Amino acid sequence: MPAQRVLPWLLALAAACGTPPPPRQSAPPPEAKRAAPAEIDDCAPVDGKPVEPLARRYEGVARAARCQREVYTIMGFVTQALGQPCEYCHVPDKYPEMTHRKEIANWMAQKLVPSVEKRGGGEVWCKDCHATAGGGRAKILGDPRNRSWAIEWMSTHLVEKFDTVQGDPLRCKMCHAGNVGSKEWNPKVILTDHLPPHPMPAPAPDAVPSVDAGAAPAAEAAADAAVTDGG
Numbered sequence: 001m002p003a004q005r006v007l008p009w010l011l012a013l014a015a016a017c018g019t020p021p022p023p024r025q026s027a028p029p030p031e032a033k034r035a036a037p038a039e040i041d042d043c044a045p046v047d048g049k050p051v052e053p054l055a056r057r058y059e060g061v062a063r064a065a066r067c068q069r070e071v072y073t074i075m076g077f078v079t080q081a082l083g084q085p086c087e088y089c090h091v092p093d094k095y096p097e098m099t100h101r102k103e104i105a106n107w108m109a110q111k112l113v114p115s116v117e118k119r120g121g122g123e124v125w126c127k128d129c130h131a132t133a134g135g136g137r138a139k140i141l142g143d144p145r146n147r148s149w150a151i152e153w154m155s156t157h158l159v160e161k162f163d164t165v166q167g168d169p170l171r172c173k174m175c176h177a178g179n180v181g182s183k184e185w186n187p188k189v190i191l192t193d194h195l196p197p198h199p200m201p202a203p204a205p206d207a208v209p210s211v212d213a214g215a216a217p218a219a220e221a222a223a224d225a226a227v228t229d230g231g
Helices: 003-017 068-082 100-115 147-161 172-176
Strands: 116-118 162-164
Touching: 100 116, 147 162
Parallel strands: none
Antiparallel strands: 116 162
C-alpha cells in the first residue's frame, strides 16, 4: 500500500481510539496488622519494686486475685457489670464488713458461677448476665421481682446461653427442684444449694502480710463485692 495512503488511515485510527490510558499503578501494600496491646499484669513489679501484696485471704468474688491491685481491678469489673458504685455492696470506710449483698455476690462466685459454663467457651463472669442490655444492671429480674419477666429471661437467656459444667443443657428443675407450675417448684435459689453439681473452686491464694498492713487504702477491702439482692 503506498505510504501516502497508509498515513491518513493511521491518523484516523489514532483519533478514534484516543490517547493510550496511563499505566495502571500497583495497589498499595496492605497495612501491617497492628499488634494487639499487651495484657497488663496487675501484679508485675513496678520500677523493679514488688506491688502491694494481698491484705487478706479472699474467698468470694476476688478469690483469684494475686495482689491487692488485682483486687481493685476485679472490683472495677464488678461495678461496671452491675452499673453500681462500690457502696451498693460495701459499707463506706468499712469495706471488709459483711453485708447481705456481699454475701449474695460471694455465693454467686463460689456456687453459681462454677456450676455453669458458656456455650462456645469462655470464662463466666458477672457481665454475662448483668450487662447484656447495653449497660450494667444489678436487679436483672426486676425491682421488685417481675415473675413473668423472670421466667422469660431464664427461658430465653439463661438456658440458651449456658450449660452445666458437665455439658448438659440447663433445666428449670436443676436449680428450682421442679418445673414451673409443679408442686416441687421452689422459686428461691439465691443462697441455697439448689444448683447443678459442680467441682469445688481452687483454693484462694494466701494473703502475704503487708509491710504496713494498717496503712492499706480503704479500697483494699473491696473484695468479695457485688451482685443482686435476689436476682
